[in-house]
Amino acid sequence: MLLITCPHCGPRDEVEFHYGGQAHVAYPEDPQALDDAAWAHFLFYRDNPAGAFAERWQHSAGCRKWFDVVRDTVTYEFLTPEGGSR
Amino acid sequence: MTADQTTADQASAPPADLRRSPAAHLTEQMRAGDVDGPRGVRLREIPFAVQLGIRAEPGAPSGRAAAEAWGVGLPAGPRAGETVTGDPEGRHVIWISPDEFLAVEPSGLAGLIDVRGIEGALDGMPGQIVDLSGNRTILELTGPSARSVLEKGCHVDLHPRAFPAGAAASTLLGPVQAIVHRTREDVFRILPRASFADYTVRWLLDGMAEFAGEELIR
Numbered sequence: 467m468l469l470i471t472c473p474h475c476g477p478r479d480e481v482e483f484h485y486g487g488q489a490h491v492a493y494p495e496d497p498q499a500l501d502d503a504a505w506a507h508f509l510f511y512r513d514n515p516a517g518a519f520a521e522r523w524q525h526s527a528g529c530r531k532w533f534d535v536v537r538d539t540v541t542y543e544f545l546t547p548e549g550g551s552r
Numbered sequence: 553m554t555a556d557q558t559t560a561d562q563a564s565a566p567p568a569d570l571r572r573s574p575a576a577h578l579t580e581q582m583r584a585g586d587v588d589g590p591r592g593v594r595l596r597e598i599p600f601a602v603q604l605g606i607r608a609e610p611g612a613p614s615g616r617a618a619a620e621a622w623g624v625g626l627p628a629g630p631r632a633g634e635t636v637t638g639d640p641e642g643r644h645v646i647w648i649s650p651d652e653f654l655a656v657e658p659s660g661l662a663g664l665i666d667v668r669g670i671e672g673a674l675d676g677m678p679g680q681i682v683d684l685s686g687n688r689t690i691l692e693l694t695g696p697s698a699r700s701v702l703e704k705g706c707h708v709d710l711h712p713r714a715f716p717a718g719a720a721a722s723t724l725l726g727p728v729q730a731i732v733h734r735t736r737e738d739v740f741r742i743l744p745r746a747s748f749a750d751y752t753v754r755w756l757l758d759g760m761a762e763f764a765g766e767e768l769i770r
Contacts, residue, residue: 474650475630476719479707482724527707527729529649530720 468542472525473533486522488512489534516540573599574689574749585757587764593695595756597749598741601658601690602665605616608679618643621673622655638734651679654731654743658690674706688731688743693756696729699742701759706732710740727733728752 475539494500494508504510513519520540536545556673566664574580575597586594599757610626619625624638627647638644642661646654671681699710703724709715721734728751733742744752 478723482707497761529652531649 468544469485470535471475471544471546472528472531474529475525478525478528479551482525484524484526486532487523489522490519518545561660571600573597574746575599575691575753578750578753582753585760587695587697587760591697591763591767593693593697593701593763594758595753595760596694597702597753598658598690598692600663601656601685602667603657603683603685603688604655604667604670605682606645606653606655606679607651607681607685608653608674608677612678614674614677614679617673617677618679621670621681621757622654626653630721636718636733640733640741641701647732648722648731654684655681656690682759686746687751688745691729691742691744691749691752691756693740693742694738696764697760698738700763701756702732702740702742704759705755709733710734712737725752725770727753728757 469477471477472483481545491508491512494504497505500508500551516518517538518536518539520534520536522532524530537543538545564742567632571719576599579597582595582597586592604622604725606618606622606626608618610619610628615626622643622645624643624645626645628634629647631648635647640658642659643655643657646656648654648686667683667685671683672683685701703710704724705724707724710732714718715734717734717736720731722729722731725732725742725744728744728748730745730748730752731741733741735741735744742752742756
């Protein structure tokens with residue numbers, strides 16, 4: 467089980483967290499202007515790197531706050547040791 | 553007695569007589585599950601504690617107003633090593649998140665608290681104070697084996713080094729979301745939501761059963 471460092475609560479077990487997918491996916495500035503393909507791209511297309519990946523987590527059983535971390539998808543190591551940004 | 557008197561008596565009867573706490577139906581099972589001796593552990597419910605949810609930031613005016621209304625300062629949080637403030641037998645405040653706190657009064661004086669008045673303390677300010685007394689109940693696990701029982705499924709480190717008396721954490725107990733509050737070295741309060749009280753009590757009683765027998769492995 468991963469030990470994830472919540473920026474507010476400190477290190478906690480993975481089961482207390484909810485995974486939120488890739489971080490920094492910006493909402494389209496003008497969603498009305500997108501065609502279906504572009505909208506689908508925004509909704510469903512995510513990076514899938516082997517290595518460092520910025521992702522969102524929520525400490526759902528604890529403080530319920532969302533935070534961003536960088537995790538290595540090969541080693542599972544969290545590269546933001548102090549916990550993610552708030 | 554006339555019909556009028558009967559109506560008057562019913563109107564003045566305290567509503568507490570009609571209340572049922574979430575684990576009240578398990579009182580006998582909890583008593584039967586008591587384990588005495590050096591490996592002892594016992595479980596009781598502390599029913600009808602006043603609990604207020606506070607949403608406010610400690611340094612902000614609304615945080616100060618909330619602390620003043622409740623009479624206990626808001627804890628600074630686990631990063632500062634302070635997750636509970638106040639007296640665990642009386643009014644105290646448990647840290648939940650940087651802007652969320654649970655104010656608790658478990659004693660018999662809970663009925664004297666002006667809940668509506670405290671709820672109004674943040675009037676016109678950002679944040680809120682809401683009566684959450686019905687949200688969670690309090691289960692108190694006491695005894696030398698209390699920590700061993702909880703460690704069967706609690707997802708925080710309960711060693712005194714990491715979780716001393718006076719610490720609290722919002723976490724999972726088995727699959728149940730609960731607040732665990734260590735009031736003394738061998739006294740733990742578990743605050744599950746009311747609808748999980750039945751399951752949590754049975755889960756704890758099951759975990760307590762082994763301590764009634766001989767210790768097999770030392």
